[in-house]
Amino acid sequence: MIEVLYFAWVRERIGLPREKVATNAATVAELVEELRAREERYALAFSDLRALRVALDQRLSDFSAPLEGVREVAFFPPMTGG
Amino acid sequence: MIEVLYFAWVRERIGLPREKVATNAATVAELVEELRAREERYALAFSDLRALRVALDQRLSDFSAPLEGVREVAFFPPMTGG
Amino acid sequence: MDIRVQQEAFDYGAECGRFGQGDGQAGAVVTFLGLVRGSGGLSRMEIEHYPGMTESALAKIAAEAEARWSLADVLIIHRHGPLAPGEAIMMVATAARHRKAAFEAAEFLMDYLKSRAPFWKKEFGADGAEWVAAKDEDEAALDRW
C-alpha cells in the first residue's frame, strides 16, 4: 500500500487530499497509468503530465522514478511559493 | 573668491576643513597647481590626483572642468559610504 | 537558522529588529518581505502547502544558502491559509560579512522558494477563484544558481 497525496488543483479535480492505493506499479508513470484508468476525474487530473510535479517520500522526483520502498507519493502542479 | 573644502585625509593633511581662495584659475587642475605651490602640506595632499575626487558646487566633476561660475570646490578621496 | 511555516501573521518589523545583529560578525543584513497585492480585484488569497515536506524543503534550501555564502544567520517565515490584500505572505533574512553575499543569498532563497518549496497560491477575485500559474521566468531564475 502506498499513501498518495494530491495538492492544489490536482486535489480539487480528484476530490480528495489523500488515499491509500494498493499497487504493484514499478514506477511513478505506471502508478499514474493505474490511477488514470480508474475514473474520469483521475484521467482529467493526470491528462497532462508536463503540468504536474511528483514528490516521493517528500522529495521532488520524476515520473520515471522507481516506487520500490516508497511510502508516500504526492502529485501537484508546479509550486508557487514566495 | 572660491570656497574650497577638504574631506577625510585631504582635510587632515592640509590641516583645515575649508578656506576661501582668491584665484584666477580657469580649471580645477590650475587651482590644484596653485594650491600645490603654496606649502608642503598642500603639495603632499595633492601629490597623486588619481587618489582624489573633486566636486564643483556639490556635484562630482573632474580635474579638467572649468571653474567659471563655480562657488564651491571640494577635494576628497574616493568615497566609502554604505 | 530559523525556519517557520505557520498560518498566523508575523511581525515583520519585530523580526527585522532582532535578526542577525549584535554579534559584531555580520556587516550586512538583507531582508525580503512578500505581500499580497490588492491589484486585479483580488479579494483574498489562500495558500496550500505540503506539511512535512515544506519544512524539510525550506531547511534544505536555507542550509545550502548558509554554507554557500558563509551566512552568519538565515531566517525564513512562510505563511499558509487565508490571506487578505496587503497582508505579509512570507519573509527571508540573511546576515553575512559583506553585502554581496547577503544579497545573493536572499535572492537565491527567494528563487528556490518560488518554485521548489511546496506552496500553492489560489486567488479569489470578482471573477471567481483561480490557482496561480507558475511563471516560466521563475523557473528560469534558478539557472542563475
Add this chain to the structure above:
Amino acid sequence: MDIRVQQEAFDYGAECGRFGQGDGQAGAVVTFLGLVRGSGGLSRMEIEHYPGMTESALAKIAAEAEARWSLADVLIIHRHGPLAPGEAIMMVATAARHRKAAFEAAEFLMDYLKSRAPFWKKEFGADGAEWVAAKDEDEAALDRW
C-alpha cells in the same frame, strides 16, 4: 521617498515595520542594513560626510532608482559621526510590485552609496586610525547598472 542623513541611531526594526506596506500596491519589499563589524580589533569607526552634497546625492540616487524600477517607495538612512562595533551604519529599503525590481533597486542604491555618496569611513583599532580605502570591486560594481 524618505532620505535621512543623521548622527543619531535609528531603529531598523521600527523602520522596516512601517515601510512600504499597507497600500496593497507593493508585493515585494527589500531592505539592506549595514553594520559596523567588530573584526580586526576595531574599537570604533567615524564617518565624515559632506553636508548638503550628501543629501542631494542620496536624493538623486533614490529618484533614479524610483523611476527606473517603478518603486512604490524608497528609503535611505545613513549615519555619520562616531560608531561602535555592532552599531547600524545605514539602511535602504525598496518597495515594488515584484521581487526582481525590489532586489535590483536595493542593490543599485547600495552600489551607488558605496562609491558615489560623499561619506568617508575612518577605523580606529589597536594599531591606530586609518581611513578605509575604496575597493576596486566597489567601483566595478557600478558597471552593472
